[in-house]
Amino acid sequence: MKLDLLTTLNAERAARRAAIVMTDVASGNGRLVKAAEVAKDPLQSILAERLRTGKSGMVDSPEGRVFLTVYVPAPQLVITGAVHISQTLAPIGKLLGYDVTIVDPRTAFASIERFPDVKVIAEWPDKALPPLGIDHYTAFVALTHDPKIDDPALIHALSRDCFYIGALGSKKTHGRRVARLKEQGLSDADIARIHAPIGLEIGAISPAEIAVAITAEITARRREEGEAEPAAAPARARVAS
Amino acid sequence: MLSTNDDILKAAEDWRKGGRDVALATVVETWGSAPRPVGSNLVIDGEGNFLGSVSGGCVEGAVVTEALDVIESGQPKMLEFGVADETAWKVGLSCGGTIRVYVEKVE
Incomplete structure (x- = not known):
């Protein structure tokens, strides 16, 4: 994980905003999708569902097999x-x-x-x-x-x-x-x-x-x-x- | 005690910014009765210090060892831990589940 991704993620969490980290486990490449950006993401339907349930997990997506770590605000x-x-x-x-x-x-x-x-x-x-x-x-x-x-x-x-x-x-x-x-x-x-x-x-x-x-x-x-x-x-x- | 994921990710950021080598381990898949849910994190530094939990204590030692390897090589690893069986030298989960843990370097 890149340090700047981690820093942005922590800032989102501190502000009580949900975010998802998408990690390609084969290559190690990751990207961050903020809750506000989900609607215009290519994987919109998958990400919106994950955001709703708050569940992290492996997903077969058009971008390959990725792990989605879902961070939602503390309930x-x-x-x-x-x-x-x-x-x-x-x-x-x-x-x-x-x-x-x-x-x-x-x-x-x-x-x-x-x-x-x-x-x-x-x-x-x-x-x-x-x-x-x-x-x-x-x-x-x-x-x-x-x-x-x-x-x-x-x-x-x-x-x-x-x-x-x-x-x-x-x-x-x-x-x-x-x-x-x-x-x-x-x-x-x-x-x-x-x-x-x-x-x-x-x-x-x-x-x-x-x-x-x-x-x-x-x-x-x-x-x-x-x-x-x-x-x-x-x-x-x-x-x- | 188990820490919340916020503390762990903040620690990962702070440790890295403080100049330490850091790896992050995440539970990515579980089968059967697994002690910690998918998404749980463990952060490890180059000295073997760690914070968080991926299994409630059963396999953390092995994850830390692998994490030091990941820090060295920069290559992420997928680890799998299952029921402790006749291969008694391997660590396992006493609860009978299987977990897969992804370990990556923070860089």
Whole structure:
């Protein structure tokens, strides 16, 4: 690998921009494709798919047998609600390698003492979310139970192509949420991308157990990427709370 | 401890810019149960110092040895490690998988 390629790659990574290094393993020649350049690359379809899934691997391409090393930004986990579940969800998220941010405008909830070592923003979603750069490498979880906070945040997350979007609430609560979101003009396909009731069905009862169910579901979505479209994925029973 | 790939690639850049000879090893293919995913990196310098992981410890020693060779020759190498079998002098993966590791010089 050329040093200038490595230097450029590290600069892209530092700026949280995805990039792919293509290495011809026979000759050792490599080239760097930045995420913004993928659309006009001769191997556009292969590279776009890799960028979407974040998976590195060997590929037979028109340029020969090449190894694609895919570098995507560290995943982030954005949570609305500095609530009881978040107190476990945030540390588990960190252990799993996510940059965790909690947004809750109710300042009594969003106290730093309850969330040591976690970025807590005591602002409304319309102010707090846009600067976070929510994108395809983001998992978004709505936990406040307050439509004034969760609804606008969900709409923002849906517009940013998050790989996972989950919302706390029973089937009944979610039914009311669906009605509200439809009134806001969201399509059925968009709304179907919200995992609700949230979390894998593991019989979770306590807030900490629900946090485990949520992180399990996020992990499943992250690792299933490319194998099923979210809307076509089989319906699964989930935690109601 | 295992480092993240950012740290490893930054180390590769910093080591090279600091004048050290550097090789980069990358897991390019895995079969069966492999300890580290495709894309995992190990950076090695000319003295045999290394950072990162391609197997969680099973074959790093052999990769480092080969990397010194790559640094010397400048020619990249493809290495393959499989289940430790009757050829007991060869290193292998106790987990039963097979991995292919590409080693290249940073120049």
